[in-house]
Every structure is written in structure tokens, then in C-alpha cells.
Amino acid sequence: MYSDLDNSIDFLRRLLYRAQSEKQEGQEDSSALEGLEEITPEPVSEAALTVAASLNDVWKDFLAHTPFVIASFMVLIATWLIVIMLRRFGWHLFQRTTSRKSLQDLFVRLLTIVIWVLGLLFAAMVLFPGLTPAKALGAVGLLSVAIGFAFRDMFENFFAGILILWRFPFEEGDVIACESIVGRVESVEVRNTTIRRMTGELVIVPNLFLFKNPCEVLTNRVKRRVSITAGVAYGEDIEESVKVIAAAVKECRTVRDDEQVQVFPEGFGESSVDIEVTWWTGSTPGQVRESIGEVVTAIKKALDAAGIEIPFPYRTLTFKEPLNLVRGEGRSPGAGAEGDAG
Numbered sequence: 001m002y003s004d005l006d007n008s009i010d011f012l013r014r015l016l017y018r019a020q021s022e023k024q025e026g027q028e029d030s031s032a033l034e035g036l037e038e039i040t041p042e043p044v045s046e047a048a049l050t051v052a053a054s055l056n057d058v059w060k061d062f063l064a065h066t067p068f069v070i071a072s073f074m075v076l077i078a079t080w081l082i083v084i085m086l087r088r089f090g091w092h093l094f095q096r097t098t099s100r101k102s103l104q105d106l107f108v109r110l111l112t113i114v115i116w117v118l119g120l121l122f123a124a125m126v127l128f129p130g131l132t133p134a135k136a137l138g139a140v141g142l143l144s145v146a147i148g149f150a151f152r153d154m155f156e157n158f159f160a161g162i163l164i165l166w167r168f169p170f171e172e173g174d175v176i177a178c179e180s181i182v183g184r185v186e187s188v189e190v191r192n193t194t195i196r197r198m199t200g201e202l203v204i205v206p207n208l209f210l211f212k213n214p215c216e217v218l219t220n221r222v223k224r225r226v227s228i229t230a231g232v233a234y235g236e237d238i239e240e241s242v243k244v245i246a247a248a249v250k251e252c253r254t255v256r257d258d259e260q261v262q263v264f265p266e267g268f269g270e271s272s273v274d275i276e277v278t279w280w281t282g283s284t285p286g287q288v289r290e291s292i293g294e295v296v297t298a299i300k301k302a303l304d305a306a307g308i309e310i311p312f313p314y315r316t317l318t319f320k321e322p323l324n325l326v327r328g329e330g331r332s333p334g335a336g337a338e339g340d341a342g
Contacts, residue, residue: 072127079119083112106165109190161190161207170217175284177216181205182285198285223256224283226292230299231272233309238265238273241308248302249279254291256280271314 087108165188170176175184176195183197193210195203218224232241246263249255259280266276277299281291303310 068127068129072123075119075123075126079115079123082119083115086112086115105188106162110162157191157206157208160211161188161192164188164193164207164211165190169220170215174220175218177218178205178210178213182218218285219283222283223259223280224288225259225278225280226288226295227276227278228292228296229266230275230277230303231269231310232275232303233272233311236273236308238275240306241273241303242275244302244306244308245275245277245299248298249277249295252279252291252294252298254281254287254294271311 170185170188172185172187175182181195181197181203183195183201183203186194186196186202188194191207193205193207195205197203230245232238242263242265246261249261249263250257255261256279262276262278264276266274268274277295279291279295281287300310
């Protein structure tokens with residue numbers, strides 16, 4: 001019984017001691033605040049106390065939220081590592097799907113975009129625990145609409161690049177012609193296509209330009225048909241000329257023998273009968289120029305050897321009245337001619 005009484009008395013003493021301690025601390029805090037109020041004006045003191053309290057709350061919230069920040073950074077780092085691995089080894093995943101390198105690159109890029117979007121959404125949900133997937137997708141939708149209006153040209157080139165990589169038949173290394181641009185494709189990216197002109201200049205072409213305008217793929221096949229026009233004099237045998245030209249073209253090294261050489265009289269020119277010569281050769285511009293040079297040289301040699309004239313342009317002058325040639329007196333014909341020329 002006495003022990004219970006002693007315990008109760010001891011408990012009351014501790015309560016009284018704690019109350020006195022809290023009272024002293026309150027008096028010290030109030031004395032400090034009073035001292036601060038004495039040396040500072042009242043509005044400034046209230047503002048300083050508000051700012052200090054706000055900073056204290058922000059610091060406490062930051063410390064309490066630090067684990068979520070660290071976790072979201074870890075999610076972003078993991079997403080970055082996955083993207084690096086995908087870009088390095090992703091083309092192995094799509095080798096069985098398609099043999100076109102452009103499609104393999106397209107699949108890797110699209111999958112990279114999807115991974116980054118998912119990683120950012122997951123990092124946002126980790127950073128803000130109250131954020132749900134539905135809210136996150138809604139925010140992404142509104143943000144995408146705003147960005148789409150602000151960067152419309154960029155997104156048009158982006159989607160045009162996807163369609164080019166997906167459907168268009170040219171690859172890196174093909175020679176294409178679009179409007180005034182003729183060159184070899186060095187790279188097909190999502191927004192731009194890099195083309196090296198035949199003269200050596202590098203051209204960066206927006207994909208939207210290639211998508212909207214007619215584009216000729218000159219190297220879509222390994223062979224290409226070429227046509228030139230040859231002319232023989234009106235007095236020559238046309239059938240014999242056609243045979244000579246056809247035999248000369250077939251002997252050329254750059255002319256493909258798996259396609260037919262066609263030689264047909266085309267029409268009547270000013271000074272000659274025009275003959276169209278058509279044959280097949282390589283598809284690149286260099287091969288075409290080389291073949292044209294060889295064929296023109298061979299036709300000229302064959303016609304000269306056969307004695308068939310390749311005429312110069314003729315001009316016939318007709319005057320309304322006959323011309324009277326008057327020789328000057330006291331001058332020889334040669335002198336008169338020189339004097340007229342002078």
C-alpha cells in the first residue's frame with residue numbers, strides 16, 4: 001500500500017517538473033519574440049516569421065518526400081539503361097520480322113519512344129503518390145495537344161518520316177530525284193533525310209518535302225533504259241543505217257544483253273532523218289553517263305566506216321528578188337571579192 005502511494009507521489013512530481021520546464025521554455029520563446037519585435041517593426045517581424053515558417057515547412061516536406069524523389073530518379077535511370085540496350089541490340093529482335101534496315105530502325109525508334117513515355121509516367125506516379133494512371137494520361141493528352149500546336153511543322157516532318165520509313169521503297173544508298181534534288185541517300189531519319197548530290201554537296205531535306213512531292217527512285221532496279229537520237233542524211237539508206245546503228249550498240253560493253261536494243265526512225269529533222277536509239281544499262285547516274293558516251297562513240301565510228309553521212313545543219317536562204325552581182329570596174333574578181341568583204 002505504501003509503495004503504491006510512493007509511486008503516485010513520484011508520478012505527480014514528474015508532471016509538475018515537466019509543466020515548469022514547458023513554462024520556462026515558453027517564457028524564453030516569448031522573451032525572444034518580444035526582443036525581436038522590439039528591434040524590428042511589426043510588419044517586418046510578421047513577414048519574417050511567416051517566411052521562416054514557410055521555409056521550415058518546405059524543408060520538412062522535402063525531407064519527408066526525399067525517398068519518392070530518389071525512387072523516381074531510379075526509375076528514370078532504369079528507363080535510360082533499357083533504351084541504351086534496345087538501341088544497341090534491338091535490330092537483332094526484328095531481323096526475323098523484316099530484312100529492310102529502315103523498318104528495323106523504325107521499330108527500334110518507335111519502341112524507344114514507347115519505353116520513354118511509360119518510364120516517365122511511372123516516374124511521375126512514384127514522385128507523386130496520389131497520381132493515378134488515368135490522371136497521368138489525361139495530363140499527357142493535354143500536353144501533347146499544346147505541343148502539337150506549337151511545333152506543328154516538326155510533328156509533320158516526324159510523321160512523314162515514319163511513313164517514309166514504313167512504306168517508301170528507297171533505302172540508304174539509293175539514288176533518288178525529287179524536284180531539283182538528285183543524289184544518293186546517306187541516311188533516313190525520323191525528321192530529315194540526308195542526300196549527297198552527284199556533285200558532292202550534302203543536302204538536308206525535310207521528310208515532309210519528300211512525302212508531298214513526286215520522288216523518283218533511280219536505283220530501284222539494277223538496270224535503266226536510256227534513249228538518244230541519231231541523225232543520217234536524207235540521201236542515205238535508212239534501213240541500212242538502222243542495221244549499222246543496232247549492230248554498233250549491241251557490241252558496247254555497258255549495254256545489257258538481257259534486254260532488247262531498239263532502233264527506230266523517229267521523224268524528219270531540219271537536216272537529217274532522226275533515228276531513236278534505246279538500250280538498257282546500269283541504273284546509277286555514273287553508269288548512265290558512261291554508257292551514253294560509249295554508245296555515241298560506237299555509232300559515230302560505225303556510220304563513218306559504212307560511209308553513211310551524219311549531216312551538219314543546212315540553211316537555205318530565199319530572197320524575194322533575184323540578186324544582181326556587179327563586178328567593179330578596173331578590179332580583178334579576187335580584188336572585188338576582197339573589197340566586198342571589207
